[in-house]
Structures are given as C-alpha cells and as structure tokens.
Amino acid sequence: MARRPWRGTVREYDLFKELTVALVVMGILTLGLSAVFGSPDEPSVTLKSWANAAPADFVATATAELGGTSETAGYGPPYNKTPDATQTIGPLDLQSFSGVQLPIDTANDLVIGPLTTLNSPPPELADWVGASDTQRSNWATAYSDALTKATDNDPANVATGAYGPVPVLTESLLTMAKQGALDGVLAAKDKYYNFDYTRGTLFLGDGAYFGDLATAQHLTGDQWGMMNETGNTPGQSWLWLFSFWYQVEPFVSAPNADLLVVLLMLLLSVLLTLVPFIPGLRDIPRWIPVHRLIWRDYYRRR
Structure with a gap:
C-alpha cells in the first residue's frame, strides 16, 4: 500500500510559513497576556x-x-x-x-x-x-x-x-x-x-x-491569588488547598490553626489514597460518568 502512487488531491503546503506564523501569533499572545495578567517579578529580599x-x-x-x-x-x-x-x-x-x-x-x-x-x-x-x-x-x-x-x-x-x-x-x-x-x-x-x-x-x-x-x-490572605516567586520561578499553586482553610471557620479564629490544617490535609490525603477501597466513594464515577464525556469516542466504539 505504501508503494502505490497517491492519486488524490494535491496542494502546496509551506511548513516554514506555518511555523513562522505560529511562533509570531503565540509570541504576541504570550507577551500580551503576560502584560495584562502577569505578576510582578520582584527581586529577592535580603x-x-x-x-x-x-x-x-x-x-x-x-x-x-x-x-x-x-x-x-x-x-x-x-x-x-x-x-x-x-x-x-x-x-x-x-x-x-x-x-x-x-x-x-x-x-x-x-x-x-x-x-x-x-x-x-x-x-x-x-x-x-x-x-x-x-x-x-x-x-x-x-x-x-x-x-x-x-x-x-x-x-x-x-x-x-x-x-x-x-x-x-x-x-x-x-x-x-x-x-x-x-x-x-x-x-x-x-x-x-x-x-x-x-x-x-x-x-x-x-x-x-x-x-x-x-x-x-x-x-x-485577605485576597485570593498568587504571584511568582523571586526570579523566573513560577508560584507554588499547589499551596492553594492549604491556604484555603485559613480563610474559613473554625480555622480563622483557632489558636492552633496550623495543627488543625495539617491534620485535615493529612486526613484528606488518606481518603484520596483509599478512594478505590471505600464503598460508595469509589462508585461515584459510575453514578456521575464524567469520564464517558471526556472519552466519548472510545466508549462510542466500544
């Protein structure tokens, strides 16, 4: 099959032109979005x-x-x-x-x-x-x-x-x-x-x-959001889940809030690890089949 000549429609295609256009467009979008939404690049505090x-x-x-x-x-x-x-x-x-x-x-x-x-x-x-x-x-x-x-x-x-x-x-x-x-x-x-x-x-x-x-x-902590670290390092977005609890009661007014948040995150981590073994919790994907929407082509063929 690979040796048979192609008899379909043929048209010119400029790979370098596409690459150039893509780089220019993406570059402009990146710079524009960075200017509007980018966080300040503060120098290190010493x-x-x-x-x-x-x-x-x-x-x-x-x-x-x-x-x-x-x-x-x-x-x-x-x-x-x-x-x-x-x-x-x-x-x-x-x-x-x-x-x-x-x-x-x-x-x-x-x-x-x-x-x-x-x-x-x-x-x-x-x-x-x-x-x-x-x-x-x-x-x-x-x-x-x-x-x-x-x-x-x-x-x-x-x-x-x-x-x-x-x-x-x-x-x-x-x-x-x-x-x-x-x-x-x-x-x-x-x-x-x-x-x-x-x-x-x-x-x-x-x-x-x-x-x-x-x-x-x-x-x-009175406003939501994050900024990049000093230099060109991205911000630690994964910390949002920890910082979230400090905005709600009873953690806001608790004198031992740090310990409470640590223990709560430990409990949530254990629950996440044990999801496949917890009856009811492990059945949620079957009750709410969001994954079938994401992989709909696969399930349609199946």
Missing part, C-alpha cells in the same frame, strides 16, 4: 536590602533578638524549648514530637556570633558577654522601649538611657548588613559553603519589613 530600605526596623528587630523577645526566640521546637509555645490538640503535640532539631539562640546566633566574625569586632562585645542574663535583658528591654518612643523609631533620636552596649552592637550589625556581609555569615555559619538560609529567613521574618512587602503585594 538582609542587605532590608537594612538599606528600613534601617530603623532592622535595629528594632536586632534589639528584640538580643532581648529574646522576637517571634523566633519564643517559637518553640524545632528552634528552642520555649514553654507553652507549641500548638496542641489535647495531649497531641506534634511540634514537640521531633524535639529541637535546629537550635537557635537568637542573641548569639543572629547578633553576637556574626559580630565576632568582623575583622575589628566592637569592644562592647566584651561588656555583653560578661554581663548576667538579667542585665542583658534589662539593657535590651530599655533600648527597645526607647526606640518605640523615638521620632520615626530612629536610633539617632533615642533619648539617653541605660542601654549598655546594645546601641553599639545593633548599629554595628546594621552596618554589617548594609554591606551585604551579614547574609553570607548567617548562611555559612559553621561551613564555608552552605545553602541553609534558615537563620537569615527567621531574622528577616521577625521584623516588620517583610510583612509590609507582602501587604503591598496583597499577599496577606
């Missing part, structure tokens, strides 16, 4: 960009890390053993189940430790290291209160007080962050090459700057 854009917030956050009053300092497992910090349902405490796997002392790991890596560490480090825990807490609390009362929360407008070495330490850390050195130090920690951004991300999340960026992009 400690350097934070320190330069909102130095007052950076200093206030560094002070909270020193005083142990930041969100990370009181988060509980897997970072520390803060009492009553975990979300529970009765005796069920999944957050504490694995224990402290990523121990973080916010004062030492996020402030004091990085400052010791400088070629010329501030001499005031010795005053901090030699002081008692109570004295350190008093210094940090006093300076934190003074920052909230200062004009524009600017450290330069803070009234004179008994702050010990805290102003010098936070200012030195601010300078270090502005130069971009703090990002590398927190990522490297004990290794020269390391891609563990946990400490830097937690430090950034303790401040108000990162949350303000999310608010500006309408990503705080």
Whole structure:
C-alpha cells in the first residue's frame, strides 16, 4: 500500500510559513497576556536590602533578638524549648514530637556570633558577654522601649538611657548588613559553603519589613491569588488547598490553626489514597460518568 502512487488531491503546503506564523501569533499572545495578567517579578529580599530600605526596623528587630523577645526566640521546637509555645490538640503535640532539631539562640546566633566574625569586632562585645542574663535583658528591654518612643523609631533620636552596649552592637550589625556581609555569615555559619538560609529567613521574618512587602503585594490572605516567586520561578499553586482553610471557620479564629490544617490535609490525603477501597466513594464515577464525556469516542466504539 505504501508503494502505490497517491492519486488524490494535491496542494502546496509551506511548513516554514506555518511555523513562522505560529511562533509570531503565540509570541504576541504570550507577551500580551503576560502584560495584562502577569505578576510582578520582584527581586529577592535580603538582609542587605532590608537594612538599606528600613534601617530603623532592622535595629528594632536586632534589639528584640538580643532581648529574646522576637517571634523566633519564643517559637518553640524545632528552634528552642520555649514553654507553652507549641500548638496542641489535647495531649497531641506534634511540634514537640521531633524535639529541637535546629537550635537557635537568637542573641548569639543572629547578633553576637556574626559580630565576632568582623575583622575589628566592637569592644562592647566584651561588656555583653560578661554581663548576667538579667542585665542583658534589662539593657535590651530599655533600648527597645526607647526606640518605640523615638521620632520615626530612629536610633539617632533615642533619648539617653541605660542601654549598655546594645546601641553599639545593633548599629554595628546594621552596618554589617548594609554591606551585604551579614547574609553570607548567617548562611555559612559553621561551613564555608552552605545553602541553609534558615537563620537569615527567621531574622528577616521577625521584623516588620517583610510583612509590609507582602501587604503591598496583597499577599496577606485577605485576597485570593498568587504571584511568582523571586526570579523566573513560577508560584507554588499547589499551596492553594492549604491556604484555603485559613480563610474559613473554625480555622480563622483557632489558636492552633496550623495543627488543625495539617491534620485535615493529612486526613484528606488518606481518603484520596483509599478512594478505590471505600464503598460508595469509589462508585461515584459510575453514578456521575464524567469520564464517558471526556472519552466519548472510545466508549462510542466500544
């Protein structure tokens, strides 16, 4: 059959012309739709960009890390053993189940430790290291209160007080962050090459700057939608099912919402896995044969 000459209608066909037209049309459609519906391609947020854009917030956050009053300092497992910090349902405490796997002392790991890596560490480090825990807490609390009362929360407008070495330490850390050195130090920690951004991300999340960026992009949960990640990476659309539950009761007002959502998603995943074995549930395709519409040609021939 393949060797028999073709005796039907013949017409010219330009494959290159079709390819060119298809590329041009699809290219215009892609660019047009991207311009109308595309999400902003925001640059990566770093400690350097934070320190330069909102130095007052950076200093206030560094002070909270020193005083142990930041969100990370009181988060509980897997970072520390803060009492009553975990979300529970009765005796069920999944957050504490694995224990402290990523121990973080916010004062030492996020402030004091990085400052010791400088070629010329501030001499005031010795005053901090030699002081008692109570004295350190008093210094940090006093300076934190003074920052909230200062004009524009600017450290330069803070009234004179008994702050010990805290102003010098936070200012030195601010300078270090502005130069971009703090990002590398927190990522490297004990290794020269390391891609563990946990400490830097937690430090950034303790401040108000990162949350303000999310608010500006309408990503705080009060509006639906998503945006791409930094760079050219697409957004994580699969997270919509998790985030959906945070918009409805009882999850909205529950103090242990994270644990409730995790357990609910676990239950739904188990049910999805067991669909072929659950009587009634497995019969839904026979009762509502949507698949026969999709594969109608196959079922027509059959």
